[in-house]
Amino acid sequence: MNQIIEVINLSKLFGENKAVTDASFSVKEGICFGLLGPNGAGKSTTMEIVEDIIAASSGEILYKGQPRSTSFREEIGIQFQHTSLLNFLTVAETLLSFHKLYQEPEDLQVLIERCDLSPILKRRNDQLSGGQLQRLMLALALVNKPRLVFLDEPSTGLDPQSRRNLWDIVRQIKEEGKTIIMTTHSMEEAEYLCDEVAIMDMGSIIAWDTPTRLIQAHCQGNSILLPESAFKMNLDTLPFTWKRRDKTIVLETAHIHEGLNKLLHLDIDLTDMAIHSSNLEDVFLCLTGKGLRD
C-alpha cells in the first residue's frame, strides 16, 4: 500500500513554546488514521501543518511522495474543530458556494443524501443544531470528492445518535477508498473507525500502530470483576494477581477462558461477574498517565 502522507521530523514552535517536537509518521492510502492524545498534546497543530493551514518551524511533509503542490487543496477535504460559516446563508447556498470553488466537485444531490441535509437545506447556518452543523461541515469537507479527508475531533459535542450517524458516514467514505486522518478524544471512536493510531503527548509521537497491536503491546490481558462477598476463602490464596476496588475484587488474567476455568474450579459464585477486556483507553492512560492536562 502506498504512503499518501509522510511526516518527517516535524516541529512547531509558538514563540518559545514547543507545540510539536520532531514528530514523524506516515499514513497509508485508503486507511483511517487516528491521531490521539490528551489536551495540548499537539494533535490539532500537527493536523493543521499537514493540512497546510499553518507552517511548520522545521521538518517535511510529503503528499504522495512529493512536497505538496497547488493541486493539494483540490484533493483534500477538511473538517475543522473550530471554524465558522457565513451566518446569513442557507445550507443550500453554502454548499453551492463551496461547490463552485473546485474544478471537479461531487454531485450535490449525492452529498445532500449522504449527509442527510435535505430537511435543512433552506435553513440558515446560524439556525442549525450542533449535529446539523457538523453534518454540513462534513459535507463541505467532501464537496470536492477528496482523496484525503481530515477530520479534527468530528464527534465532539454530538449526541449518541448523531455520533453513530457520523461514524457510518466515515466508514462509507473509507469503503470508497478515500484516506481519512482524524483526531479524537474518544477512544471508542478511534477503536471503531481507525486502522492505525498514533498517540501524541507533549508534542511527540509516543506510540504508533494498529489498535489491536497497541493493546497487546501495552496492556496485560483482561480483568474479571467480582463482588468481595463471592469469595468464601482467604483472598491471598487465589491463583491470580488481584486488587481491591471498593467492595469489588479485580482479578488480572491473560486469557479469559483460563481465568474462568480457575474460578469454576474454586467453586466461586459467578452470578455478579463482569469482564473487562483491555482497550485503547487503557493503552492511552497507560502511555499518557492519569494526571489532568490543560
Next chain:
Amino acid sequence: MNFKRMWAMFTARNHEFFRDRAAFGWNFAFPFLIIVGFGLIFGGKEQQQFKIGLFTNTPQTLGTESTVPLAFQQGKYLQFINFSSQAEGEQKLQHHKIDLLLDSQSPEHHYWINDSSPNGYITEQIFLASLVKNSDGLAKKQIINGVQIRYIDWLFPGILGMNMMFSALWGVGYVVVRYRKNGALKRLKATPLTPLEYLSAQMFSRIFLIMFTIIVVWIGSNLIFHFQVHGSYGALALIFFLGGLSLCSMGLVLAARGTSEEFTSGILNFISWPMMFLSEVWFSLEGSPAWVQGFAKIFPLTHLLTGARKIMNDGASLVDVQSECLVLIATTLICLTIAAKLFSWNE
C-alpha cells in the same frame, strides 16, 4: 485568477449583506437621514445665517413703533427672534444662541454683541451699514457671470463620498477581520481560493452595494433638491465607481492581517476621520496651509470629490478629470496588490 471562484464569493457576500437586515437597513437609513436633515436645513426659501434678538424696555401700552432700520429688517440671511426682556436676550447672547441683541424701540439704536463671536462681528457690521442713510455710489455692485453653484450642489457629492468611505472601509475592512476572528477565513483557506480572488470578490461585492445605495439615495435626494448636474451622469457614475474601488481596496489593506476587531476599529477611525475632514467633504481647504492641501492629496476621497465636483458643478468631461481617474485606478491597484501580498487567512 479564477472568475468562477470569485463569483461564488461575490454572490455569497451579497446574499449575506441583503439578509443582514440591521446592516442593510442602516446602509440605506444613514444617507436618507442625512438627506432629511439637509432637507430641513436647506428646504426653506432661503438660508438664515445670522440671528438677531429683539426686546423692548418701553411698555407695550405706549404703542411706540420699532426703530429697527427697514433695510436691516429686510436684510437677507437674517432671522429675528423676540425676547420678553433684556436679561433673557443677554443670556442667549452669552451662550452664542444669537449673534446680536437689539433694543427694538430705542431711538439711540442700543445693541449688544458677544465680543468673542465672529458672527456677532459680521451682524454688527450689517446693522451699522443699515443705519447709513444713503450708501449709493460708495461701491459698485456686480453679479458674477456664468452659472452660480448652489451650496447643496457643492456639498452633495461630499455627503455621498463620505457615506461611500465609511461603507467601504468598515464594510470591507471590519468584516474581513471579523471573518478571520471567527474562523470563516480559515475554512476558505482549505479550498483552492486565492487571496487575490477572495479580496477582489469582497471589493466588487461592496462596490456593487455602494453603487446601488448611491443610485437610490441620489434619486431620493433629487426629488427634494433638484440637483444641477452640468457634466454627464455617466462620467459621474464612473468617478464614483473608481472612487469606491479605491476606498474598498484601502479597506482591504487595513484588513490584511489581525484578528482584533477593537484594534481594527481604532485604525479605521484613525484613517477615516482625517480623510473626512481633509478631503473637503464639508468645507473647502482653500486658504489653508499648502502642506495641508498637499497632505490631503494622499486620500483617495480627495481625488474622488475633486473629480465628482468638476463633473457635477463645472460640467467637466472624463478627459478633464483623467488625472483624478488615474490616481484612483493606481491607488486601487497598489492597495489591492499590497493587500493580497500581506493577506493572512488566519493570523
